[in-house]
Amino acid sequence: MKLPGHVASLVTDTKLVEERRGQILRAAVKLFSDKGYYTTTISQIAREAGVSTGLIYQYFGDKDDVLLLSLKLVLETYEKEIPPRLEGLKHPVERLCMALWAYCTIVDGLRDATVLAYRSTKSLRAERRTLVKQDELRTNRLLQDCLRACIAGGYMRQVNEYLLVYQYVNFSHAWALKNWAFRARFSLGKYVSEGIVLLVEPFLTPKGRRALAGMRRRTANFTRSAARPNPASRRRAA
Amino acid sequence: MKLPGHVASLVTDTKLVEERRGQILRAAVKLFSDKGYYTTTISQIAREAGVSTGLIYQYFGDKDDVLLLSLKLVLETYEKEIPPRLEGLKHPVERLCMALWAYCTIVDGLRDATVLAYRSTKSLRAERRTLVKQDELRTNRLLQDCLRACIAGGYMRQVNEYLLVYQYVNFSHAWALKNWAFRARFSLGKYVSEGIVLLVEPFLTPKGRRALAGMRRRTANFTRSAARPNPASRRRAA
Amino acid sequence: MKLPGHVASLVTDTKLVEERRGQILRAAVKLFSDKGYYTTTISQIAREAGVSTGLIYQYFGDKDDVLLLSLKLVLETYEKEIPPRLEGLKHPVERLCMALWAYCTIVDGLRDATVLAYRSTKSLRAERRTLVKQDELRTNRLLQDCLRACIAGGYMRQVNEYLLVYQYVNFSHAWALKNWAFRARFSLGKYVSEGIVLLVEPFLTPKGRRALAGMRRRTANFTRSAARPNPASRRRAA
Amino acid sequence: MKLPGHVASLVTDTKLVEERRGQILRAAVKLFSDKGYYTTTISQIAREAGVSTGLIYQYFGDKDDVLLLSLKLVLETYEKEIPPRLEGLKHPVERLCMALWAYCTIVDGLRDATVLAYRSTKSLRAERRTLVKQDELRTNRLLQDCLRACIAGGYMRQVNEYLLVYQYVNFSHAWALKNWAFRARFSLGKYVSEGIVLLVEPFLTPKGRRALAGMRRRTANFTRSAARPNPASRRRAA
DNA sequence: AATGAATGAGTGTTCATTCAT
């Protein structure tokens, strides 16, 4: 019987299982992202992964399994890659901004895969959809913690945390989903810095604003690039 | 030959064409929304619409056509239903808030169809995807006009209009996309009023804030319900 | 849902359904008989029947359905063709012998299909196997009635009817199953007449034996042919 | 090249070959009997036998080989187990009855395997089918010898030996093939004793009948149980 | 204009068989 979240493999050697699954999933994520779940065939995945079709069924129960694990791979990337990017950062405002920047960067690296997650979650059987949603919620929590620390530290006024976190998440995802529209107008750095202007700055207390200003002076990347392109905000920053 | 945006029909009687297409598209939107594009078959659509499979091919070139027009149907609903809801409203702040409320209401009525639009746009052939994106942009413009009027009237400070409009759009869509998460925490009214707190209020000038306060006093629905949960705004409203 | 014994068709026109199913089943019986169930492919059946593979699935749920109805077709042939062969015959002994002769004749005409029934019943899902067994029992009853009449009329002594009927059935089937061995030694007529010597004659009362003798004098076919080829029995008959 | 009847093994150590083949064939007979040839996979056989799939191909040429030898294993069981059961018995009538009883007993122990032999012989390639038939004929000869001895000794009148032997064989096989029907009505012992009433007794000479009666008096098993259920024969026996 | 029977290319999946270790 298939247990949700646990996908059985017919192969016993653990090391090999890990390797082959990775190999196949990388191919699957790529193809699913490019062409969608239903228009990607198992034999295309096999070709892309450099294995035979039969082999895929030694490592995955069925095509649905491949999708499930592909989505989990993407969602776990979010979850795993944000924390290291926050390491060493102490100031809550800085951590929040960096978390947003990190999230967007990761999305940028997985643009197609992010779109895939939006498109294809519903293609899973209901029971497995839940698993994917849980992964998503865990990522949200990372941002939520940053936001809370800002409020608790008095850097940000009281807001509807829950909803604001979702704005951050959507903002990050939007870089992938609406990339066709944004690409022409923003660099990723500018996109994020403008996002901070809209979704972080307004809720900062004076103390919080000072922290953000300090940060902008020190960092050359996303916070600064935000200052330039838009003349209005450049003046404000001065 | 198939022209983008123009889907040929083999039937000439214009009235009938309109009627039959509507009949088929309603069925298609329902089924596509429920089960997705690829898992819905032409014969299911035919059954749902009460016609034969052959007939569908007299009004649509192929299955892709049915999807294209289904998506257009949904996106045009957004575009058509917002303006009447703004009719009679003069004040820019009021119009902006109402536009957001209207958009969310419409999304709420077309929840599954909105998810469909997210999932399935990529299933279209590239050329036709563009058509759908244009429809989306036209809807965005409605919101953008409201936002601009606020800024032009001095009710809102300078912001990155373009990006803020996208926040409004995403916010509205999120009601459908993340409904599984929001449903348990917000009524639609509360969702919108909290959205105004996060995405409109922070950018208002004092003059704009006065307008919003007045509006909240007068209207019983979404703006008011917003006032309660957050203690800060409750005090302001008093 | 699939009801046992009733196999749904997607096609509504009753006349056509009958015709197409017959066409496909004739091909299926032939191929299944020749090569067995598992080694016959749907596309071979389609080719043999002169239709496309897809069409088969408009008239049968799956390959198993085709087998079920193939077997029923064969078993129903037994059931339907024996009674007309008994029509007009009054004497119980005559009816019994004729029933055996009829059964063997029919088996001879469906030799491969009879083998099929033996081989493939177990390939059916358990639930459907029962249906096939019921068909078999109905045929047995035809023989049983003949046997009973013989006993009731005092033409045959008391015997274990139930088991003797099975000897008759097995004897008839054996003509198909062991045809590779019998073919070289017996004509069908001789096979049956010898069968009567072994499985009918010994249980007849003197009155019954007189009836059989009369019959042998009158009929040129199976009863007589029995008498000739074997010199020993010819003498006995004299 | 594959020689009929001789199945090559890649392994040379004769002792080991014997052992491994036995191990694999026991697993194969079990699974083939349960689920049939085509629905049993090599890897199931390997698992059941506790070996790897690769190993099977070191002792058998292909899956067909495994079937051939499985069938031979079953048929040889018949051939080998009957003679020891006749040992020490001198009287021809007794030997005949005992052979029938032995055959049925063996069939009873190999019920599923007997069904397998019926179902699957045709799954073999034609040349190999012949081999299996020869095995069958050798078993028949055992019964035929018993029958001949009865006739030669004047215990049985002239009959069509060849055909009567086939009745005996079919009767024995039927215990497996129609077990679903017989199980509810007969014990094995009763089945055999009734079989003797139908297929042996009628052909006995007075001298033969006396022998049978004596036997019935002496033996507690199958011959006696036959005497009871049918009142007519009970009286005769007295 | 409308039907729905017919088509057949295309897909997921299985499994006998091979072969490097």
Next chain:
DNA sequence: TATGAATGAACACTCATTCAT
């Protein structure tokens, strides 16, 4: 000898599309 991972041909089944009526 023995293993079991890897292969890929083959098959059941689906469904968009066509077309005779």
